Amino acid sequence: MKTLRAYSLAAVGTVLALAAVAEARAQSSETIRQYQFAAGSDGYELVLREVPRPVASSGEVLVRVRATSLNRRDWSMLNESVRARGVNFDGAIPLSDGAGEVIAVGEDVTRFEVGDRVAGTFFSEWVDGQRTAAGLASARGASSGGMLSEVIVTHEDGLVAIPDHLTYEEAATLPCAGVTAWNGLFTEGNLQPGEYVLLEGTGGVSSFGLIFATAAGAKPIITSSSNDKLARARELGAVGTVNYRENEDWQVEVRALTDGAGVDHVLEIGGRDTQSKAMEALAFGGHFALIGGLTGAAPPIPVGSLVRTGSSATGIYVGSRADFEAMNAFMEEHQLRPVIDRVFSFDEAQEAYDLMGNGSFMGKIVIAH
Numbered sequence: 001m002k003t004l005r006a007y008s009l010a011a012v013g014t015v016l017a018l019a020a021v022a023e024a025r026a027q028s029s030e031t032i033r034q035y036q037f038a039a040g041s042d043g044y045e046l047v048l049r050e051v052p053r054p055v056a057s058s059g060e061v062l063v064r065v066r067a068t069s070l071n072r073r074d075w076s077m078l079n080e081s082v083r084a085r086g087v088n089f090d091g092a093i094p095l096s097d098g099a100g101e102v103i104a105v106g107e108d109v110t111r112f113e114v115g116d117r118v119a120g121t122f123f124s125e126w127v128d129g130q131r132t133a134a135g136l137a138s139a140r141g142a143s144s145g146g147m148l149s150e151v152i153v154t155h156e157d158g159l160v161a162i163p164d165h166l167t168y169e170e171a172a173t174l175p176c177a178g179v180t181a182w183n184g185l186f187t188e189g190n191l192q193p194g195e196y197v198l199l200e201g202t203g204g205v206s207s208f209g210l211i212f213a214t215a216a217g218a219k220p221i222i223t224s225s226s227n228d229k230l231a232r233a234r235e236l237g238a239v240g241t242v243n244y245r246e247n248e249d250w251q252v253e254v255r256a257l258t259d260g261a262g263v264d265h266v267l268e269i270g271g272r273d274t275q276s277k278a279m280e281a282l283a284f285g286g287h288f289a290l291i292g293g294l295t296g297a298a299p300p301i302p303v304g305s306l307v308r309t310g311s312s313a314t315g316i317y318v319g320s321r322a323d324f325e326a327m328n329a330f331m332e333e334h335q336l337r338p339v340i341d342r343v344f345s346f347d348e349a350q351e352a353y354d355l356m357g358n359g360s361f362m363g364k365i366v367i368a369h
């Protein structure tokens, strides 16, 4: 009679064998599995389709995507409001952020070879320098090809090598939220050790802001609707925490945490419900990184506040490949890892979106492919 241990070893063996078959199919069969947006009567739906395997033309690279991650923008694209604005994503591949392994290269490819570990840049055509209209039009996961696919083809210019110490699941969280926080704090904000940084909530951009500010020797103060998330944020380096649900005038508390001086940096992701309050918490000579409108469209910037405090405000739109590479070097130097709440399987993509919708997560939501 077989023992329980023999049965469970056999079960593990079967799972591994099935995974190996699935992987061999993803690596070489003529078709691959890919999610696409499908227009429904009430917004978009996610559908899983079998499509022809893409081929790498000159300058292009074929990537076996190993993991993707969600951003608020991806979740919004499944909403009716996006369709109401007349944007058409029907048939496009969702998700801007993903990481994987190079499995084939086209002619004239010089930056990568088979086996390299890579992540896609958020803008596949913004390599360096100032943003351009063409660069911004190349944002992945909208009308330009996304990453929620077993395999993608992309120009080599739209990829970066990922830090050796990160798994594919960790690296998949970097392209949008990571680079945005990096730009807001360092490229545009010139963050210095000892400065106070205000982070709103504990989602993707703010969780990157927290680990970056901590590693840079700055003093992050973070808000959240959850005391449990605030406790975790303190473990990750927050020097001050405020529950914005229990304390409507949280900006007063934030200023008090700086002994009245105010915060030197804000990663402003909230928009309507947060912008004016965060501005009240800003120190003289501070930097206000305008990033998002999570709670609705933000009111106009109160110019008088900027004039009085001698502060500056910068509009952030993720960043270039050069920004991504600078961030990766910093993460490698400090051996930083992103905050990941949960990893779903490729077949559970809808559940990953649902978790983002209900808000009961901290940091990033990942899909392993």
Ligand SMILES: NC(=O)c1ccc[n+]([C@@H]2O[C@H](COP(=O)([O-])OP(=O)(O)OC[C@H]3O[C@@H](n4cnc5c(N)ncnc54)[C@H](OP(=O)(O)O)[C@@H]3O)[C@@H](O)[C@H]2O)c1
Binding pocket: 070, 071, 072, 073, 176, 177, 180, 200, 201, 202, 203, 204, 205, 206, 223, 224, 225, 226, 229, 244, 269, 270, 273, 274, 290, 291, 292, 293, 294, 295, 316, 317, 318, 356, 359, 361, 363
């Ligand atoms: N401009 C750009 O380049 C850029 C790039 C990335 C993102 N964005 C935008 O930035 C925003 C954040 O994106 P994300 O991906 O980081 O979002 P996310 O991961 O979905 O963040 C969600 C979190 O935001 C927090 N939150 C919600 N309402 C809040 C409020 N009133 N005050 C403070 N925190 C609040 C909550 O934290 P708790 O659960 O802790 O309460 C929630 O869990 C979105 O509007 C997104 O579109 C812009």
